[in-house]
Amino acid sequence: MLLRVYCLVLLSWICLLAAPAQRRPVAALTKPAPVITTVETVPATDQWLYPGDRLQVRLVGTPGLRASFLNGQPLVELLPAQTQGKRGVYQGTYVVQPTDTLRNRRISFQLLTPDSVQATAYSKSKVRFLSPHEPQLALTKGELAYLNYGLGEDRLGGAKLGYLDSAVVLHLTGRVGNQYRVQLSETNVAWVPQEVVRLLPPGGFVPNSLTGSWSVQGDSAYDYVRVPLSQRLPYRSQLLTGPSRLVVDVFGATSNTNWITQREGLQELGDVTYEQLQPDVFRMILPLRHRQSWGYHIGYRGNMLEIRVKRPPRKLRLRGLTVAIDAGHGGTNIGAVGASGAREKDLTLAIALKLQRELEQAGARVLMTRTTDATVDNGDRVLLLRRLNPDVLVSIHVNSAGSTSAHGTSTFYRYVAFRPLSVALYEQMRSTGLAGFGNVGSFNFGLNGPTEYPNALVETAFISNPEDEKRLTDPQFQQRMAEAMKRGLEQFLKGTRAPGLRGWLGQEPATENH
Numbered sequence: 001m002l003l004r005v006y007c008l009v010l011l012s013w014i015c016l017l018a019a020p021a022q023r024r025p026v027a028a029l030t031k032p033a034p035v036i037t038t039v040e041t042v043p044a045t046d047q048w049l050y051p052g053d054r055l056q057v058r059l060v061g062t063p064g065l066r067a068s069f070l071n072g073q074p075l076v077e078l079l080p081a082q083t084q085g086k087r088g089v090y091q092g093t094y095v096v097q098p099t100d101t102l103r104n105r106r107i108s109f110q111l112l113t114p115d116s117v118q119a120t121a122y123s124k125s126k127v128r129f130l131s132p133h134e135p136q137l138a139l140t141k142g143e144l145a146y147l148n149y150g151l152g153e154d155r156l157g158g159a160k161l162g163y164l165d166s167a168v169v170l171h172l173t174g175r176v177g178n179q180y181r182v183q184l185s186e187t188n189v190a191w192v193p194q195e196v197v198r199l200l201p202p203g204g205f206v207p208n209s210l211t212g213s214w215s216v217q218g219d220s221a222y223d224y225v226r227v228p229l230s231q232r233l234p235y236r237s238q239l240l241t242g243p244s245r246l247v248v249d250v251f252g253a254t255s256n257t258n259w260i261t262q263r264e265g266l267q268e269l270g271d272v273t274y275e276q277l278q279p280d281v282f283r284m285i286l287p288l289r290h291r292q293s294w295g296y297h298i299g300y301r302g303n304m305l306e307i308r309v310k311r312p313p314r315k316l317r318l319r320g321l322t323v324a325i326d327a328g329h330g331g332t333n334i335g336a337v338g339a340s341g342a343r344e345k346d347l348t349l350a351i352a353l354k355l356q357r358e359l360e361q362a363g364a365r366v367l368m369t370r371t372t373d374a375t376v377d378n379g380d381r382v383l384l385l386r387r388l389n390p391d392v393l394v395s396i397h398v399n400s401a402g403s404t405s406a407h408g409t410s411t412f413y414r415y416v417a418f419r420p421l422s423v424a425l426y427e428q429m430r431s432t433g434l435a436g437f438g439n440v441g442s443f444n445f446g447l448n449g450p451t452e453y454p455n456a457l458v459e460t461a462f463i464s465n466p467e468d469e470k471r472l473t474d475p476q477f478q479q480r481m482a483e484a485m486k487r488g489l490e491q492f493l494k495g496t497r498a499p500g501l502r503g504w505l506g507q508e509p510a511t512e513n514h
Helices: 002-028 344-361 378-388 416-430 466-473 475-495
Strands: 036-041 047-049 054-061 066-069 073-077 089-095 102-112 118-129 136-140 146-148 160-163 169-176 179-183 189-193 197-199 214-218 222-228 235-240 245-251 260-262 273-278 281-287 296-301 304-310 322-327 365-368 392-399 409-412 436-440 455-462
Touching: 036 102, 036 118, 047 054, 054 066, 054 102, 054 118, 066 089, 160 235, 222 281, 235 296, 235 416, 245 304, 281 304, 322 344, 322 378, 344 365, 344 392, 344 455, 344 475, 392 475, 409 416, 416 436, 416 455, 416 475, 455 466, 466 475
Parallel strands: 047 118, 214 260, 322 365, 322 392, 392 455, 409 436
Antiparallel strands: 036 054, 047 169, 054 089, 066 073, 066 102, 073 089, 102 118, 136 169, 136 197, 146 160, 146 189, 169 179, 179 189, 214 222, 222 304, 235 245, 245 281, 273 281, 296 304, 409 455
């Protein structure tokens, strides 16, 4: 009996000792849980998407598994040849549908093993799906609201489509980071920075208006075109040459213009007309009587769109002309620095003050954006010049490059109608002995953006080039450059004396040239 009990106890201990050994192979066969390293939307920033837009995402994690996002949408693992040899990179695209709803949420991602072990992660950026049944509207704000063509950026900012007045109604159909997409018309879009608009509460209608009948007239200073609308719509303008004309597109507008009244006092505008370019794009065509445009301004008076067209100066000479001079940089904005320690802000001011003396001695009225080593924001310079209303602007800068071999002078303009000013300045700057580095158009710089007056920027020489730097720091050569810019203005004025509306009117209007 005792022997039997002893054997049963021994058998029980053997079973207990053997049990863990039997479980060890099972634990060894368990696969590790999937790992998600990173997840992101592409681009990796907050977005608003509209039906038809694509939500693009990327996940990096354990290779060879099943990946998904947004409640089951599949991700495809890229081949190593597509990822420079890296495995475990998954990408996916989802086209937003009209019935989708998503309100500023992070996107969820899943990585799943064959035996249903799952890892989950969420994007840092948030996504909102916009509904076509609830239009998102905004109003422009401030004095320098503007539209961009796209999302591209460089040190000068995005490529600008143009400025807008305040309180213009915009239909927003997307967002990427701090830029909203604007649906200007059925086939035209633009982008607007977040800081120049104010979002409106839901419930508004997509902006649109019929046009009323126009009035076109002049007073003692300007010619005006006024078109009544029911709300402030966005617009785009182009100042074209050959023949000289101003073209303005009003987005969301449809013609109900039954007549255009042209009253007395017109000096710059020819016979204006229009066309309905698209069902929601109204184009105004404003012929100019002179080959050289002297600028224009577009804005609203209430809901009345007003285009104010500037006339040529009464006498096309320096005496009596109002010239604005902008000395680039200043104060805390040092600009480029040469090998000797010369600073752009000091050189531009020295040249600008010399040019001021030259022009005042010739009888011009000179306006300066700065006369001391002061910090002046470029936006504030534009607003100051808009109020002072010069006849012409010359902005003075110093160039710089990563290589010491770049040298010479160059001029810059944005609008093709203002190119003659930059060409005249360029030719005279080269007469100082400086090499020509080029005349550059479509320049997306703040001081070249205004349409109210002809303007050009002069990059005098390269401070990064030893020979150019010697010239820039030499007071006598600074004087020669100032005299060259004065001659450039005189050359520009001389070239503008030829009127330019023979093709529009059949006769040349008179201009006082002496």
